């Protein structure tokens with residue numbers, strides 16, 4: 001298992017931003033350790049299992065996801081409590097990168113009237129196309145439908161095709177990630193969460209405590225990333241990959257070249 005090897009294994013989830021952040025981590029640590037990036041392993045449950053099994057040592061995750069989906073809290077818990085509960089699993093959370101990437105629902109820019117999630121209850125005919133993970137998550141559709149009393153029945157789709165399905169009018173409402181580049185590209189209207197359902201999803205690193213000890217120099221380099229990636233930076237990187245078609249490694253390299261933390 002990787003936990004005893006001489007290679008630092010970085011993981012990522014299967015969506016654009018996670019691939020890019022995985023590359024940022026891998027390139028940041030590569031001067032200091034042998035590094036391998038296992039890209040786009042899957043959804044939260046799969047990447048977490050890889051981390052717990054020692055197949056990977058660290059991956060980019062989101063605070064609300066750790067809190068509500070991984071630790072199954074009913075409501076947001078303080079960071080200290082999150083750390084206390086992760087420690088017996090051999091895991092830690094650290095290095096807040098500097099931006100929040102929350103879930104939200106969005107409609108086409110020309111959808112008449114709609115501005116807030118609470119207004120969806122009066123539109124039972126709208127077709128919801130929601131990502132599979134969102135439909136299944138405790139902090140996703142089940143809780144959202146309950147909080148807002150929503151009568152619609154969502155259809156599951158892959159987040160990678162959600163924007164195109166919306167623009168081709170196959171569906172009317174999709175879940176978005178707030179740092180997605182296509183929100184602006186397609187001029188979507190993000191609906192206000194007027195009953196404060198969604199928590200903060202600050203980007204952080206979820207890692208094996210033993211990895212920080214096994215790769216001290218690489219870990220030190222990684223910690224220098226704290227607070228350095230703004231939401232605008234992340235949206236621009238997502239745009240470079242999804243709209244301009246650049247590969248993830250180049251996107252990460254360009255960002256690092258422009259924002260290199262002082263050694």
Ligand code: PBE
Pocket residue numbers: 013044062065101102103177178201
């Ligand atoms: N996301 C959006 C999250 C939660 C909010 C896709 C960045 C995730 O768990 O991956």
